[in-house]
Amino acid sequence: MSTTGPAATAGAEPEATPGPGEGSAALPALAAVGLRLRLQRSLERLCDFGAAGLSLAALALIAARLDATWPAEPVLLLGLALPAVGLLVGLLRPVPAQLAARSLDRAMATRDLATSACAFLDIEAGQRSRFMQATIDSARRHLARAEPAQVAPYRRPQRLLLCGGLATVCAALALFEPAPPESPKAPSPRAAPRRGALLHSDDLDAFRRDVDPIASQAQGDPETRALAQELNAIIEAMGEGRLDRAEAMRALRELQRKLEAERGEQEQAALREALAELGRSLDRPGETQEVADAFKSGQAARARESLETLAKELRDKKLSAAHAKQLQKLLERAAKTPEQGRQKELEQKRDELERLLKKKRKQAEASPQEKRLLKKRQRELERLQREAQEMARKNEARRKLDRLRRQLAEAARQLGQNNRQGGSEHLQQGAQQLQGPAGEQLSERQLQQLQQQLEQLRQLLSKQGGQGQQENDSQSKGSGAGKRPGGAGERLTLGRFAGLSRGKSGRPGSKGGEGGKPGESGEGEGEKGTLLMPGKGGKNGSESSLLLPGAQQSDRPGSMTALSPQSGAGEGGTSESGPKATQLDGKRVDTRVQGQQGKGPSRSEVIHESSRRGFASETYRKVHAEYGRHAQSVIERDEIPGGYRFYVRRYFQLIRPREAE
Amino acid sequence: MTTEPSPEEIVADFAAKVGRVREEVARVIVGQRPIIDGVLTCLLAGGHALLEGVPGLGKTALVRALAAALDLRFSRIQFTPDLMPADILGTTMITDDEHGRRSFSFQPGPLFAHIVLADEINRTTPKTQSALLEAMQEHSITVAKITHSLEQPFFVLATQNPLEMEGTYPLPEAQLDRFFFKLHVEFPDHDELHAILDRTTGTQAPEVSPVLGRDDILQMRSTVRQVAVARHVQDFAVSLLEATHRDRPLATALVKRYVRFGASPRGAQACMTAARIRALFDGRFHAAIDDVREVAKAALRHRIILNFEGEAEGITSDQVLDEVLREVPSPG
Numbered sequence: 001m002s003t004t005g006p007a008a009t010a011g012a013e014p015e016a017t018p019g020p021g022e023g024s025a026a027l028p029a030l031a032a033v034g035l036r037l038r039l040q041r042s043l044e045r046l047c048d049f050g051a052a053g054l055s056l057a058a059l060a061l062i063a064a065r066l067d068a069t070w071p072a073e074p075v076l077l078l079g080l081a082l083p084a085v086g087l088l089v090g091l092l093r094p095v096p097a098q099l100a101a102r103s104l105d106r107a108m109a110t111r112d113l114a115t116s117a118c119a120f121l122d123i124e125a126g127q128r129s130r131f132m133q134a135t136i137d138s139a140r141r142h143l144a145r146a147e148p149a150q151v152a153p154y155r156r157p158q159r160l161l162l163c164g165g166l167a168t169v170c171a172a173l174a175l176f177e178p179a180p181p182e183s184p185k186a187p188s189p190r191a192a193p194r195r196g197a198l199l200h201s202d203d204l205d206a207f208r209r210d211v212d213p214i215a216s217q218a219q220g221d222p223e224t225r226a227l228a229q230e231l232n233a234i235i236e237a238m239g240e241g242r243l244d245r246a247e248a249m250r251a252l253r254e255l256q257r258k259l260e261a262e263r264g265e266q267e268q269a270a271l272r273e274a275l276a277e278l279g280r281s282l283d284r285p286g287e288t289q290e291v292a293d294a295f296k297s298g299q300a301a302r303a304r305e306s307l308e309t310l311a312k313e314l315r316d317k318k319l320s321a322a323h324a325k326q327l328q329k330l331l332e333r334a335a336k337t338p339e340q341g342r343q344k345e346l347e348q349k350r351d352e353l354e355r356l357l358k359k360k361r362k363q364a365e366a367s368p369q370e371k372r373l374l375k376k377r378q379r380e381l382e383r384l385q386r387e388a389q390e391m392a393r394k395n396e397a398r399r400k401l402d403r404l405r406r407q408l409a410e411a412a413r414q415l416g417q418n419n420r421q422g423g424s425e426h427l428q429q430g431a432q433q434l435q436g437p438a439g440e441q442l443s444e445r446q447l448q449q450l451q452q453q454l455e456q457l458r459q460l461l462s463k464q465g466g467q468g469q470q471e472n473d474s475q476s477k478g479s480g481a482g483k484r485p486g487g488a489g490e491r492l493t494l495g496r497f498a499g500l501s502r503g504k505s506g507r508p509g510s511k512g513g514e515g516g517k518p519g520e521s522g523e524g525e526g527e528k529g530t531l532l533m534p535g536k537g538g539k540n541g542s543e544s545s546l547l548l549p550g551a552q553q554s555d556r557p558g559s560m561t562a563l564s565p566q567s568g569a570g571e572g573g574t575s576e577s578g579p580k581a582t583q584l585d586g587k588r589v590d591t592r593v594q595g596q597q598g599k600g601p602s603r604s605e606v607i608h609e610s611s612r613r614g615f616a617s618e619t620y621r622k623v624h625a626e627y628g629r630h631a632q633s634v635i636e637r638d639e640i641p642g643g644y645r646f647y648v649r650r651y652f653q654l655i656r657p658r659e660a661e
Numbered sequence: 662m663t664t665e666p667s668p669e670e671i672v673a674d675f676a677a678k679v680g681r682v683r684e685e686v687a688r689v690i691v692g693q694r695p696i697i698d699g700v701l702t703c704l705l706a707g708g709h710a711l712l713e714g715v716p717g718l719g720k721t722a723l724v725r726a727l728a729a730a731l732d733l734r735f736s737r738i739q740f741t742p743d744l745m746p747a748d749i750l751g752t753t754m755i756t757d758d759e760h761g762r763r764s765f766s767f768q769p770g771p772l773f774a775h776i777v778l779a780d781e782i783n784r785t786t787p788k789t790q791s792a793l794l795e796a797m798q799e800h801s802i803t804v805a806k807i808t809h810s811l812e813q814p815f816f817v818l819a820t821q822n823p824l825e826m827e828g829t830y831p832l833p834e835a836q837l838d839r840f841f842f843k844l845h846v847e848f849p850d851h852d853e854l855h856a857i858l859d860r861t862t863g864t865q866a867p868e869v870s871p872v873l874g875r876d877d878i879l880q881m882r883s884t885v886r887q888v889a890v891a892r893h894v895q896d897f898a899v900s901l902l903e904a905t906h907r908d909r910p911l912a913t914a915l916v917k918r919y920v921r922f923g924a925s926p927r928g929a930q931a932c933m934t935a936a937r938i939r940a941l942f943d944g945r946f947h948a949a950i951d952d953v954r955e956v957a958k959a960a961l962r963h964r965i966i967l968n969f970e971g972e973a974e975g976i977t978s979d980q981v982l983d984e985v986l987r988e989v990p991s992p993g
Contacts (some may be wrong), residue, residue, distance in 0.1 A: 098893070111943075111945065111949040111951055111952075112891065112893075112894060112948075112949035112950055112951070113945075113947065113949075115891065115893060116889065116893075116894070116947040116948075116949070117947075119891035119892055119893060120889060120891065120947075129887065130667075130887070131668050131888055131889040131946040131947065132889040132946075134667075134668035134669065134672075134889075134946040135889050135945075135946045135947040
């Protein structure tokens with residue numbers, strides 16, 4: 001029998017009947033327990049809101065540390081106010097009597113006595129049954145013995161530790177004073193290396209070799225020289241690791257901007273070129289010899305002066321009639337504009353091509369030959385369009401020359417009419433067209449070269465930032481001993497090759513990158529249609545390897561197996577895919593030579609080794625220079641798609657002849 | 662002048678009477694306290710009990726002992742396939758009086774008793790089962806257009822064997838619902854087996870004396886209804902019932918997957934009434950959530966109808982109820 005039953009209540013005095021809602025008054029234990037529960041809940045709320053507030057404060061402090069102008073104070077105040085709000089909410093919100101009653105029942109094992117009594121207390125006294133009243137009385141007697149401290153002991157709030165942690169974080173953030181932000185500085189060659197080099201020294205050498213002659217050219221344009229030196233400084237800084245990729249790209253962008261500004265001055269150069277052309281037209285022994293020389297010099301000021309002198313002589317009738325006649329003919333010849341003819345020719349050709357292309361496109365079916373022809377025509381059209389754009393770029397210079405030529409033609413016409421005065425005036429007006437800064441002598445070729453190098457460097461960096469980064473990451477994690485100069489682990493490979501040799505590198509037999517399994521084709525995909533892919537060499541890396549499209553080289557030292565295109569993996573030195581050998585009756589001994597297992601050097605290493613050892617001769621230099629020039633001209637003629645030009649340039653850069661080690 | 666007894670006295674008297682019955686039954690039946698309490702609960706609630714267990718566990722002995730402890734009329738019907746309704750209800754016969762005049766008179770069947778043991782109820786045809794179940798529900802019998810009321814208390818204890826299903830007529834769900842409790846009679850443990858052997862194989866057969874009369878039982882039944890039930894306890898019973906229905910928010914995973922129909926409202930009624938009786942057994946004036954928990958399985962297990970998947974997977978309604986009891990939260 002339960003202790004809450006009549007046995008426990010026998011002989012008890014009848015008690016006053018409490019009204020509804022008097023649970024706490026009728027059962028004092030309920031009030032005491034309720035108070036403790038409220039305090040406990042207030043502590044919980046304090047910690048809950050405190051955690052939220054401290055999180056907010058921590059975020060505000062972080063934001064303030066990152067940006068000193070960020071208004072942290074209001075957020076901090078809010079963060080500090082939140083715990084107080086939580087405490088108030090906990091204290092002011094009453095604890096339901098049922099909750100306290102349930103705690104009492106749980107603690108005292110009274111099987112819902114307190115909860116039921118509490119519920120019955122909410123019923124009007126008159127409507128309560130005798131058993132309900134008996135339950136209330138029983139509860140009053142039993143709960144009188146209850147110890148609130150045992151019923152509802154104070155517990156550590158659940159989020160107390162979290163609050164402590166957050167408070168520590170806030171304190172640390174408050175005490176932490178960030179260093180003042182450094183202003184970006186130009187890379188100093190003497191600054192200590194900060195990071196790993198962005199480019200391999202070999203690549204840097206290649207760039208340096210191309211840029212150094214421009215930078216050190218004594219008779220060159222000082223502006224160009226300065227730009228070359230600046231590019232050199234960036235290359236050096238990249239080599240020493242003083243620039244990260246973003247900084248390097250920024251510096252290169254800035255330099256390119258300067259270069260483009262400098263190239264803008266090339267309009268002046270175009271003018272000079274045109275003047276020289278004009279000078280050559282006037283270059284006949286006689287009175288115009290001096291004018292022709294002045295024009296040929298390309299100096300607009302000198303040409304103007306000479307033209308003015310000629311006009312003065314004409315006006316002052318110092319020229320004989322024969323000379324005047326000769327001058328008229330020369331001026332007529334000079335007035336003819338070769339560029340106009342060229343432009344007309346260009347426009348005609350372009351129109352013709354466009355007509356042809358339209359016609360061809362309308363034809364639904366075309367043979368492969370026709371398609372090829374169509375593509376060729378299309379490329380030609382694109383070239384013409386670019387040429388037209390280039391001419392437009394030189395527009396200002398051309399306009400000046402057009403005006404000059406018009407004046408010369410008019411002067412020739414006046415001279416033809418024996419109107420020396422008129423001819424003189426037009427010559428004078430022609431001279432006026434040449435007014436304005438003649439510009440400094442700039443080497444456009446050098447600037448072009450510089451810009452090319454700059455562009456190549458930028459492309460290399462951005463390629464490295466893309467696929468090459470993964471390669472470097474994987475290799476730097478796992479290569480270990482697989483690093484040696486030229487190894488894919490630390491040097492940049494051709495972007496396309498890098499994609500193929502991703503993560504596979506290292507010393508033969510050693511685990512570089514992901515490591516190589518015996519017989520595994522480490523270089524991967526054998527992509528169809530890849531032209532002239534540098535193969536993976538043998539152990540010593542002394543063999544050169546230029547594979548057929550899609551071919552794959554084996555891992556064995558010095559051996560090379562040309563598999564069929566699309567073949568994926570290398571199969572050692574023996575091709576298993578070919579037909580079976582003819583069974584011969586003759587006695588023979590089959591010897592199977594087991595090559596050394598392990599990974600060979602990467603493709604770029606092979607190229608590197610080849611260019612250094614195998615072909616670093618004078619003949620190779622000559623051949624390389626010729627082929628390089630041809631490649632450049634092919635690129636310029638747009639026979640190579642835009643996306644591949646980088647690879648061609650890069651390839652020739654990689655196979656350049658090196659100095660003897 | 663008689664004063665009305667106080668609740669404390671009523672509850673104490675109730676508990677004492679139950680205690681006496683338990684003692685008497687315990688002379689014959691070893692252990693099986695939950696079954697004895699369950700049967701007593703059914704008796705005091707005015708319901709009927711279905712006892713299920715393998716043969717030889719003392720189901721019939723328990724009922725006999727209970728009937729002996731209660732000073733009530735007891736009859737036992739062994740259900741067989743050829744048993745007809747008239748065999749249990751009674752029939753109208755032609756009788757001769759002392760003057761030689763013949764007349765029809767109703768001869769009551771074995772159902773006309775206070776405690777009826779319907780042994781192996783699932784062995785008889787549905788026709789006869791229906792006749793019994795009508796009497797259980799209506800507490801009256803109609804024969805030849807004449808309705809005969811059954812004397813209170815009318816308490817049917819049916820037994821069935823869950824193993825031998827061949828040639829049986831399982832009770833339809835609607836008829837199972839008429840039983841207040843379905844009690845599983847468990848196999849006795851080691852010590853209990855020893856005690857059973859000691860009592861039944863010796864020279865002295867234990868005897869049970871009647872300790873409660875018909876009036877006592879009727880009075881106790883009225884006491885049951887006075888037990889106070891707080892709203893939160895009733896809430897819990899309602900939640901339990903709802904949780905057995907797959908379309909209700911409280912439905913558990915097993916219910917959603919394996920239950921075709923949940924328990925009927927009779928299940929909740931049975932839970933609450935049984936909880937009240939448990940409170941009185943415990944000497945309390947109020948029913949508690951734990952009382953509901955204790956009686957829930959006996960009150961609801963035969964009211965839950967599993968779907969084909971549940972039957973095929975061998976899921977029992979007890980498993981479903983265990984999960985329901987585990988997952989339904991206490992109110993508040």
